[in-house]
Amino acid sequence: MPSKKLDRIDRKILEEIQRNGNISNLELAEKVNLSPSPCSRRVRQLEEAGIIDRQVTLLNQNALGLPLTVYIHVSLEKQLPKTLENFERSITSYNEVLECALITGSDADYLLKVLMPDMSYYEKFLLKELNQIEGVSSIRTSFVMRQVISRTELPLSHIN
Structure with missing residues (x-):
């Protein structure tokens, strides 16, 4: 609360x-x-009170030439604090990464949401950036075929 x-x-x-x-x-x-x-x-x-965090303007990714939404599951060799810190520090430098979450209940350690202009750009990002982060052991990628729901509004129905 x-x-x-x-x-x-x-x-x-x-x-x-x-x-x-x-x-x-x-x-x-x-x-x-x-x-x-x-x-x-x-x-x-x-x-x-920190309830309103900030105000932003939402841009249309397709209109800006970023039609490819990619979810990337990243597994690390070891979940040591130093390895986690290194990955998190590295991943924050990539503007293509909109979200990065440390997750549980999966084979992966992190789930990334990434926007790309095309597959060629993704290939370069994967090979020259993501694969080069020390401690990364495996990467699994899912491509969004169609966005069914995309909301920015937080649910407030639990507030009386």
């Missing part, structure tokens, strides 16, 4: 700004039935 107690209005604010991060305070206040000053104050409190 968040450290700040969230009420129905906070939840509505969060739902609205997740849908449209560009919404003006005046529009937001109208949608959540508050006057502008209290609405602005609540947004600031949500930011200060």
